[in-house]
Amino acid sequence: MGFNGISGILNSPGEIPWEIVVLFFGAGLLFVFLWGRKTGGLAKFTTLDLIYIGIGAAFAVVWEFYIGAFLGKFIPSNPFFGIGYTGRLIALLIVAGLVRKVGVGMVAMFIFNLLSDLISYGFSGEPMYFMYEMLTYGLMMDIVIAAAGPNLFGIKSPERRKNREKDRSTTPRGFEHITKMPAEYLAAIEGILIGLFWVIPEPLFYGGFISPFLYGGVVDWGKILFDMVAFIPSAIIIGAIGGLITLRIVKAVGQ
Amino acid sequence: MNWLIINAVSWILFFFGAAFPVLILLKAIGLTGFMKVTRYESYHTFYYRMNPAVKIILGIMVMVVASVTIWWIGAIMTIAILLSYLTLKDGKRKFITGMFLTIMTVIGTTWAFAPYTPYVILQEAFHSNHLTALWVWPSYFTVMGYQPSLTTQGIIYGFQISMRFTAVSLMSLVLVMTSTPSQVLRSLNKVGIPTSLTFSLVVAMRTVPRIFEYIDTSVKIQFMKGLGSNAPSILRPFYMLTGAFSGIVPVIVFLVRGAKDTAISADTRAFRAYSKRTYMHPMTIGKVDKMALSAVILIILMTVIVVMMGFGKGISYNG
Structure with missing residues (x-):
């Protein structure tokens, strides 16, 4: 038995070399640090953003431990679709849509993980899970947010703006450079992108590194690849739906 | 005809094995029950006077002890923590809700392990090659990772595993309910x-x-x-x-x-x-906290002794 339920096994058969994992996490942190410096990062979050993040994390927790956990009992464990994944993705997409700042993914995953520990897991296996949740799910979401720029989910698309500000006939100033793609398409595409990115962590990082590192065991690479490929169709559908729900909610909130 | 019945029952078990009992419990708890066990209410008993940091330490201790010792120690802790719910505000209601939640976890975890655990592990855990089959699945169920049949030992094994989770969940809710x-x-x-x-x-x-x-x-x-x-x-x-x-x-x-x-x-x-x-009210370590911390140290010492006596977890979970 190792520290806090972590066996610290680095040489399980088939385990991803720890150097690669450290390199990925390091590169991820560097990226976010540099990007954070450019955009202001955590300090730039307003009080309102922090509240949105808290509400989103609360929804993810309620889903993960109560509603989704219950619905999941009706759906047998399978590699094609995950109830937990669905709720967590949609909750985090909504937070991302409301905040739209780089770093929101990681901060939201941090709060989600901390709250999960407080109400259910009791800090077992920490700090590995903080690193895992933040630097895989959170970081991947932040990469898409960074790449999408100011018009995440088409929330600032000229057409939406025009509809909102009917008295103006031209594109509002400052948004000329933004793509003309309809907001709904952009929301769906970016939702799909994040959904696809989110397919990777569970089989690859958890199955290939975190799980053998914490508990030992043989890594089955056939299963990892199969699980990733099998999950893609549902990730595309849920990502698209999540993007559209986000657009709706953001609209209802009046942004 | 027989073939049809076996297939029909197997698929019903596959889809709803854990869902029906849990649905009944969910009805009993109700959404207000969930609200009760996740919300702080002001009161004066010992949990309420304890420093939240000590409560977090208690939670971690319960988790560590449950994960390194044999199942019945987890079960004893579960019962002890559940009984301590009676000291909370509106304790009876919280006790009943906590009990239903625990039963839900037990059913869910048992069902998650029972059909899947390989016979080799069960035989090793029960020190016996003889397993009692309760229900034989259609042969193609093995594609989904099912063992050829559902065994009594599989269910017992799943139940014992669930005892690793129940105490921690109950202790964690104490933090949320009392701070x-x-x-x-x-x-x-x-x-x-x-x-x-x-x-x-x-x-x-x-x-x-x-x-x-x-x-x-x-x-x-x-x-x-x-x-x-x-x-x-x-x-x-x-x-x-x-x-x-x-x-x-x-x-x-x-x-x-x-x-x-x-x-x-x-x-x-x-x-x-x-x-x-x-802060207007500084966080202090009071008498209750000192008592709780001494209890933590005592339990850790007892755990070490229990593990040394051979009641550690290992693969032979059954005791």
Whole structure:
């Protein structure tokens, strides 16, 4: 038995070399640090953003431990679709849509993980899970947010703006450079992108590194690849739906 | 005909093995039950006087002990913590809700392990090659990772595994039920987590019970509008589920809209105006905390002795 339920096994058969994992996490942190410096990062979050993040994390927790956990009992464990994944993705997409700042993914995953520990897991296996949740799910979401720029989910698309500000006939100033793609398409595409990115962590990082590192065991690479490929169709559908729900909610909130 | 019955029953078990019993329990707990066990209520018994940091340490201790010792130690801790729920405000209600939640975890975990655990592991755990089959699955079920048949030993094994989780969940809920979010915030700030993050966490902690409350309201409104009014009462839980599901997005919108008011009220109280905060009530380690910490040390010592006596976990989980 190792520290806090972590066996610290680095040489399980088939385990991803720890150097690669450290390199990925390091590169991820560097990226976010540099990007954070450019955009202001955590300090730039307003009080309102922090509240949105808290509400989103609360929804993810309620889903993960109560509603989704219950619905999941009706759906047998399978590699094609995950109830937990669905709720967590949609909750985090909504937070991302409301905040739209780089770093929101990681901060939201941090709060989600901390709250999960407080109400259910009791800090077992920490700090590995903080690193895992933040630097895989959170970081991947932040990469898409960074790449999408100011018009995440088409929330600032000229057409939406025009509809909102009917008295103006031209594109509002400052948004000329933004793509003309309809907001709904952009929301769906970016939702799909994040959904696809989110397919990777569970089989690859958890199955290939975190799980053998914490508990030992043989890594089955056939299963990892199969699980990733099998999950893609549902990730595309849920990502698209999540993007559209986000657009709706953001609209209802009046942004 | 026989073939058809076996297949039909197997598929029903496959889809609803754990769902039906859990559905009945869910009905018994109700959404207000969930709200009760995730919300702070002011009271004066020992849990309420304890420093939140000590409660977190207690939770970690319970988790570690449950994961390194044999199943019945986890079971004893579960029962002990559950009984301590009686000291909480509205203790009887919380005790019953906690008990139902525990039963749900036990059923869920048992069912998650029973059909899948390989015979080799069961034989090793029970020190016997003889396994009692309760139900033989159709042969193609093995494709889904099922063992050829459901065995008594598989169910017992799943039950024993569930004892690793139940005590920790109950102890964690104690923290949420007996500390105000601001107390938790103070102890987390002491560990060095920035105020902005703990603020988000506190919002999240306060939002969890509110989500149940609002979904409950939404379901009731849908029932008043006639959802499932002509359906037989046995189907009511399913309508409750449908109502809860369709209530989610409106509840999100409602909560997110209220976020602005919370932000204004925090900002007008000069939140984050300074990097450090001061507190009106400093967090202290009192008599109750010292008692709890001594109990923690005692339990850890006992665990070491128990493990040395050979009651550690290992693969032979059965004792």
